[in-house]
Structures are given as C-alpha cells and as structure tokens.
Amino acid sequence: MHGIKKAAVAEAYGTFLLTLLGSGSIIAMSFVEPGSAAALGFIGLAHGVALLVAAYSIGHISGAHINPAVTIAQWATHRIERKRALPYMLAQLFGASAAGFTLLVLWSSTGTGSNVAQSTFLGDNLPGRGFGAASALVAEVIATAILVFTIFGVTDKDADRSWAGVAIGLVLAALIWMFGPISGASLNPARTWGPTLASATFSLTPFATLWIYIVGPILGGLLGGFLYDTLK
Helix, strand or coil: CCCHHHHHHHHHHHHHHHHHHHHHHHHHHHCCCCCCHHHHHHHHHHHHHHHHHHHHHHHHHHCCCCCEEEEEEEEHCCCCHHHHHHHHHHHHHHHHHHHHHHHHHHHHCCHHHHHHHHCCCCCCCCCCCCCCEEEEEEHHHHHHHHHHHHHHHHHHCHHHHHHHHHHHHHHHHHHHHHHHHHHHCCCCCCHHHHHHHHHCCCCCHHHHCCHHHHHHHHHHHHHHHHHHHHHH
16 A cells, blocks of 8 residues: 555646646736737647656656546556555545645735636636537547547557657647637546636636536546557
8 A cells, every 4th residue: 555655646746737837827828928829839738748747757656647537547447456546536636736726826926917817717627718518528528538548559568658758748738739729628637626626715617617527538538548448
C-alpha cells in the first residue's frame, strides 16, 4: 500500500499542475488578450505542455493518469488493479480542487483580475456559445475517446515509449483546438471539478453543466480504451 500512497500523491500533483496551468491559461488569456483569436492556441498549448511535463515527471511513479476518465478506462481494461483506482481518482479530484482554490486566491488580489476570474469561472469548462448540452456531450465523448486511444497506443508495451509524453501532450492540445469552441474540451472530470468547486464561492452556474464533463469523458474513455484493445 505504501506504493499506492506515493502514486496517489503523484496523481494529486499531476492533476494540480494540469488544472493550474490549463485553467489558469484561460484566465490569463482573458486578462491579457480578451477576445484574441490566438487565445485558443495558447490555451491548448498550455494544457498540452502541462500534460507532457506531468507524463515525464511522474509517469514512472503512477503512470501519470491525472484524469479519472483515464483511470476508469485503465481499470476497465485490466491495466491497473482495482485497489489503485479509487485512491487515484480521489487524489486527482483533490489535486484539481487545490488548483481551483489556488487560482481563486491568485486572481482575487486585484479588482480587474477578480472580474476576469469570475467571468471565466476560474477557467472552467462550459458549452460554447450557441452549442447545447447534447453537442458538448458528444464532443467530450469523441475527444476523450481519441485521447485515451492515443494514451493506450503510445504506452503499449510494444510501442516506443520514449516519445509517449510528447504524443499525449500534442494530441491534447490538438483536441482543445478542435473541440474547445464546442464544449471547452475538458476531457477530464477532475480538471472541470476543480474550477467548478472553487468558483462556487461566487457562482453556482458551472454546476448546471458539470454532468457533461463527468459523463462525457468517462464514456469517451471507455470507448477509446475498448476500441484500442479490440484493434490490438
């Protein structure tokens, strides 16, 4: 169990890093370049770099899931033991929550910063303007399936794993560029949970669509995982 505890701490750190940099980039771009067409590119890159860094810094400790959808897919396809799944997911939710409240503290120090943080719900994921819940849900399912399929493929024992972190980081960035305008491209229940929980201090709005970012990524993760195993 000692190994599981260390792995859980690594998962908490990795999810903290992803949520801090990913959600933080949304706030920062809204603060520095409001309405900029290049913002989506920087936001996608920030998420991708965060995931890449996490993959190489804690991958050898926990596997760097940093995503409940990935953990569930790994458990469902018998890649991790059942006793690891729950500690991993609790750690991921804790890390994301810590990141959410860290962003709240950082951006609440000035009036302008606080206004931007509140207008973006601390970089939370919400359906894009003009897109309904159904479109956002489908986007989350498809994008997470692609992400998990990629993770399974590049970390397969028969694959060259030396570039796994780069491939995973790049596909996450590309998925955000494509699906971000539709659903916000969470692909990760924890990454959405953190800002949602922290933004409850000033608004409960994100809770109305939170289910999309739980159901969608979990279904997508299972789809991607089983699809890879079927192909393999």
